[in-house]
Amino acid sequence: MKKKNSKKIQTESNNINKELGQTKNSAKLVLFIFGIGPIIGITIFLYSKGFFNSPNI
Template sequence: MKNKNSKKIKTKSNKKNNELGQTKNSAKLVLFIFGIGPIIGITLFLYSKGFFNSPNI
């Protein structure tokens, strides 16, 4: 009886681990997009305004 119960628990935990893995990956993707996206946007904005051009003396 213990073997049958442990198998059921293992299959449930495997499903939970797969779901947790997918949520972790999607969370990492969302954090990457929202972390890198604004940095790229700000850089492009400043570049378009001439922030990175050397000043003319």
């Protein structure tokens, strides 16, 4: 009986670890989107306004 109980505890801990892994991956994805997204948006905005064009003297 002790072996069955230990197996049940191990499977529950494995499920918790999988959920934590998914949480970490989704957190990384959200941080990537909100970190890189504004940089790309600002770059596109500045490019559309001609910020990166060389000035004519």
